[in-house]
Amino acid sequence: MRVDVVIAVHTPTRPVGRAVASILDGNTGPDPAHPHTAVTVVCHNIAASQIAPGVAEHHRDRVRFLEHHDGIRSAAGPFNEGMRRARGEFVSIMGSDDTLQPGAIDAWLALADRTHAETVISRLVIGEGHRPVPTPPTRPWLRGLADPVADRLAYRSAPLGLVSNQGRERLGIELVEGLLVGDDVPYVTRLWAETRVACQRRGPAYVIGEDATDRVTLDPRPIAAELAFVHHLLDQGWFADYPAPLRTAVVVKAIRIHLFGAVFYRSDPGYWTGTERHDLQAVADRLIRAAPDATQVLSRADRDLLDGILAPSVPADDLVARAQARRRHGRPATVLTRDLRHLLHREAPPRLMAASLLTR
Secondary structure (H helix, E strand, O other): OOEEEEEEEOOOOOOHHHHHHHHHOOOOOOOOOOOOEEEEEEEEOOOHHHHHHHOOHHHHOOEEEEEEOOOOOOOHHHHHHHHHOOOOOEEEEEEOOOEEOOOHHHHHHHHHHHHOOOEEEOOEEEOOOOEEOOOOOOOOOOOOOOOOOOOOHHHOOOOOEEEEHHHHHHHOOOOOOOOOOOOOHHHHHHHHHHOOEEEOOOOOOEEEOOOOOOOHHHOOOOHHHHOHHHHHHHHOHHHHOOOHHHHHHHHHHHHHHHHHHHHHOOOOHHHOOHHHHHHHHHHHHHHHHHOHHHHHHOEHHHHHHHHHHHOOOOOHHHHHHHHHHOOOOOOHHHHOEOOHHHOOOOOOHHHHHHHHHHHO
């Protein structure tokens, strides 16, 4: 057996049976008598007896049910428990409302075998319409192992695909427990930087479900909790030891996606109290100190928003307007850098946008 797929589920209302069926009916290898894939369902803060009936009866004897009780509303704990007890060469984690297209695991294993990869980043699509997720925006000609900087691996935060158990144990890495969001960012940062990584660019994909209405990451929360994982990441000695180009790549992504996203998705100016503005500024300050060159590749609209974050005296409605303006793609302000000498950097808007389009 080569792959153990770990599914974490916290309520019987989640379609875990559909997730299991997508694995056992279409992703167990060419020889049904000797499947290369097993399934572990980790029941989080709930009895296995409440979850098992949601799995079809003819699948249940091929599923290992574990229980993990930690009282924490985060999937990091149950996923870690499942990975610690994983069997086989690789482990793969999966959301209970997600599915795999038929042959996805075969494609990942073939890619791992061809490239000798320890980690395979899966192709992602969303929902029944199979809308592609253009991350990471790799080099279009990539055929072998990926480079964490040249292939912009930081833009993929979710460790979906395959992870070598040997590689994971060599690094001693797990999802960060105790964080409400972003528990996977330090984990994947080390995977992308310190293991042999291959990216699946075509073929059967991991399908992100759209059923769930109670995803933890959709809940509004204070900035101190929302971005606590950034402080955790920057506190790590291994991150400080990374070469400057790698730190810059990770920080640019964190600024664009996490820091700016925190403002964009809090569009009510009334949210932005003095405390929230101070906490937002503190995260921005730390990111810039960790990789001072990161600001050079940002668009002019990005820099305007960053300036507003760094100056809490900027009115909240102005801050929100700047966050919205940077999302109006195609305008000169969202394409050009302040210093045009950095316009053709791989992380600057023109090359990043082109790579994202090609990934689609």
